[in-house]
Amino acid sequence: MSPILLVAVPLLAAFLSILSKKLAPYLLLAVGVFNLVILFFIPLGFEIIGGFNQPLGINLLLDTYSKIALILINVLIIVIAFLNIGKYNKFSSILLLAMGGLNGLVLTNDLFNLFVFLEISGIAAYLITSSNKKPVKTFHYLILGAVGSSLFLFGVVILYSMFGTLNMVDMIQKIQITNNYKELILPFTLMFIGLGVEAKLLPFNSWVKGVLGKSNTLSGPMIGGVYAAAIGFVLGRYINNLFMFEGNLLIVVIALLALGILVGEAMAFSSTKVREILLFSSIAQASIVALLFVNGIVLWAVYYIVAAALSKTVLFLVINKATKEVGSDEISKLKGLFSNNLVVGVAFTLVTLSVMGLPLLVGFVVKLNFLTELAVNNQIWLIILILVASVVEGIYFVRMLVKLWYPEDNVISVKYNLSFKVVFVVIALILLTFGTYTAPLKNYDNTIDTIQEVVDNG
């Protein structure tokens, strides 16, 4: 079994699914399950493609880091596709394209190949957001995405002209030999901006409000959950191994990310629409993830990405379904949403409390551990910043929850299917289980990302 199947099979199925629109959603589910099954039979390590050995050919790297990312991406796409069967059937081919693109994104070890997968998954993302029926917002996203990936390519090409290679491991080795960081500032900045557009980092994220603020049960969890997670993993890989920011550039990056956290939380705090609260909190979370990777905290950043992706999937599904039936996402219009939906309400509350980082839930365990590691690194200011952000987050989430639970005189009834309820309860239980039973989380350490090890050992 080869990891290339994880990319090739969805792309082939995306092509075949155009032939039969009726079968397309089932083909999507089948390919998703196929990917998950073969993932457990593929041995960890490099996959050489076409018989060209490193560093000449393109190669894929499957290690624990990318395996966690792949399981998360494929499971979430299956769940989202299953919940949207019947409503968004014509998007099945696009979801297959997204699956192939995102799998390739986290697997590839080649810089130009990453640009190609960035564009494939980007094109799928623009098409997914077209389901919002807000073409101007989609157009805005497309323009920003295209400029971002062009800047990324610009950076990659400058690196190629300097080192004559596109293989990530080979490039890191050559950078270590030359050890001239000043010349690398320009390409690294360009690549960081390129990834930052997709990763929703300030100030490259002006598309997010238009896209997620008008999202539905397909585009909300896909862009806010799956894409955010996949790009988070890629950004982590690059920050951790290739960029290794130093000097003034490090200060600028940390300042930008810290600003991203503050602005994201402040905007969420001042917003009165539920979807906007969720999307601004996602922007803050993306900045926290990047900040953790900059500080070399890999394992807990990975768990943070996984927890955030699961939580945001539930939150966007609950709210977007309610918004569609009520016709507004203003908190005042959604008052009492959970008074008739007890199960959904409890699951939503548990997930929100996990995002806030309350004890007994996985969000608390993750926050506690990465704050401890930041303390070991003597990053007191960052700890204060994240704690302040958590307090603000706590205030606006609790305020939102209280209004969603108590109806006053506002009567709304939103019907959630059984399949929706099962997904919400399962995800809430997962967050609760790993929040109380933390031993499995500590089986790994920061070496789950093996690139540095490969670079050191050749």
Place this chain on the structure above:
Amino acid sequence: MIQYAAIILFVFGIYGLLTNRNIIKMIISLNIMEVGLFIFIISIGFSYDGIAPIITSASGSGLIYVDPLPQALVLTAIVIGVGTTALALAIAKSIHNKYNTFNLDEMEEEL
């Protein structure tokens, strides 16, 4: 030298994207920016005395070849650029169907 021309084209494209409010003109600006990038990539592998990178029995050892890799990269990037442009034009068409204009300012008045 050709790299300066490429960067100027790239900057022209970004300037066009920032200043234009017409969707079609924005798509054209995006393409100008991409063309600048493509010329930059090609220029990376170019050398003045280089010949086409095809090894034949007649070719001796002292020849300088043009680097073929950037050319392969540009081919892929052009294809991706065409895909993005096609999608952008399709979205422009649906915007026109909805608002009857390509101008973003006029649309905002209607919104």
